[in-house]
Amino acid sequence: MSTSISSPAGSGTTAAPGRPIGELIFALMVISIGVVGFVAGASIQTPPSASDIGPKAFPYLVSGMLVLVGTGLVIQLLRGGTGVPEEGEDVDPNIATDWATVGKLAGFVLLHSFLIVPLGWPIAAAVLFFGAAWSLGARPWFRNLITAIVLALVLQFVFAGLLGVSLPAGFLEGFGVFGG
């Protein structure tokens, strides 16, 4: 009947053309971390008092594992054995990667990290929520804004006020219930 669902073999849409190259870069990164492990590991000092194998052996072991496994992955990839992207309820395997949204989300997390100290945690958190919800397509903006402010205040109240986690309260400094 419906051709779109009964022809699984022909629809190679999930494998974006760039993916094997991305995977290859990731595998090479695994190898290079191992190489860095060996190079930087050489400068680890072994105190003469060490009675055991010392602080170098285990890092070398792990670096060796990274190089070996990474090489194995590169070989596997060159033979065509690509990875299976993770599945999930909210993940639509049939659409192309939305890099813009990923970039926006990462940008808002970064912005959040810069706002915590000057403006306080509640404002930084509200900005993060508002920006992330907007990036993910939530409309209208005023509902996002209200949700963001309420969530930030509730979290500040619960974690800083009730549980004593010292989040900088920013403009709420001085209100005991919001901690600080």
Next chain:
Amino acid sequence: MSLLEGFAVAAQPMYLLFALGGVLVGTAVGVLPGIGPAMTVALLMPLTYSLEPTAAIIVFAGIYYGGMYGGSTTSILLNTPGESSSIVTALEGNKMAKAGRGAAALATAAVGSFIAGTIATVLLSFVAPYVAAFAVQIGPVEYVALMVVAFLTVGALLGSSVLRGLASLALGLFIATMGFDSLTAQQRYTFGSPFLADGIDVVLVAVALFAVGEALYVASRLRHGPIKVIPVTGGWTKWMRKEDWRRSWRPWLRGTFIGFPVGTIPAGGADVATFLSYASERKLAKGARKKQFGKGAIEGVAGPEAANNAAAAGVLVPLLTLGIPTTATAAMLLVAFQRYQIPVGPQLFENDSALVWALIASLYVGNLMLLVLNLPLVGIWVKILQIPRPYLYAGILVFAALGAFSVNFTPIDVIILLILGILGFFMRRFGYPVAPMVVGLILGPIFENQLRRSLAISQGDPVALVSSPIAAVIYVVLIIIFVLSFWMRKRQSALEAETAADLEDDVDDGTGTPRASAAQGGPDADGTSGTASAAPGDPVEPADPGAAAGVSGAESTPGPDIVSGGAHSGASSTKNRKESP
């Protein structure tokens, strides 16, 4: 005796409230896609700053058990499963729901989870002290052997690709070596940065990989459009008929006794247990019931759900007696203990017996609460399932940032969180499991210490690592586990291919049995053909799709629409399976 003392602690109103809070949060996150118990415990790690150990551990244990219950609701009512361990449940439970039998599927899952959880907790109460008493006697050499087993099984068996799992594990071990060496106080891989001198905090890595990585990954391929939930009909007291009870109780018990032992060995956690239970139920079914498998057999929900919960209790045996986590959530529980400077290992039952027994007692209590809460409250869980996804993932990011900032109260940690989160994004994209990395990061330092102690005792002779009889036995068991699990994995993919093929056939000819076509929804259910909502053979369930939608609280979506939505996602998930190599 000690268990009774544990109950005396856990039954205090304060702790009952903490347990209730834990199971509620646990069920909610179990229901929600994209967020699981491991992520939740990681996100709530700031609780350890203000709560005393017993309270925090009870909350986390409640989240652990609650997540197991919630996952089954999602896999039955939404086509794609939340917890990996519930995938098998989706095979049958989702078909049952589409055939109008969702209520029975939910009930058999909840009751089965309760029975299995309770029996498995009893087993845990009796087995764990003996294992601990034995474990106290073993030395570092045996420890090294046990941890090698844990590393290799977690690394190689948790994901779909052995090499990618091992790469993930190695990355975790590498991060674990960063910072000061605990024995000689030498700096390792700090690259001169004061931020790396203390190493990268486990919570930071866990939150980044589980929460930020997941949010970025879902954002890159977010499924748009309304969330299609299959409606549940009728009052919860009438959910299971006599026939359902008769068909369920044996699978519950079998699932329990399959799940608990599998959970105790590091063989891939609940996944393997649910699959084994499903395979055995399928094999044991006879005649017409056997034909029902793949189309909504209640045994295929009852057994795996029971096995799932029993395995969850089983996982606590190696965690509490040896300090070895075999799943991501167990790893986060271990971190919670570490936050309180409570050494988890064979000494735990001696040194902190009050805490351990309060934890175990709270598992009994939590299980009972979950049974009582789950069935009547299913309407609430369905509502939670429909949270707008932008808000869900924005909220996850805010919680992640909160968790990261509160590690050291410095914004630098939020930036490290982002970097590791991007790593988690690419790991998901390229099929690397993230759990081995977290386990490696947590067990790495313990492993290194034991390894160095072993080699110090043997004066550097590596043969000593395998010459101890117990260690040799452990390595032999490791080989057996590997052979067995590869065999099981082969069977699992064969079974999945078979089920997928069944589904394809039904969709293609479109003239299957009434029950089968109801299960598929029919590819052309476009609103005019609202016939395929409930099998005619189901006298108790109302067959009117409109009424069904009304009861579930699925907003104003008309019934046939829901069914057709289900059919489409069902077909797309089949496609997924087929495309996987």
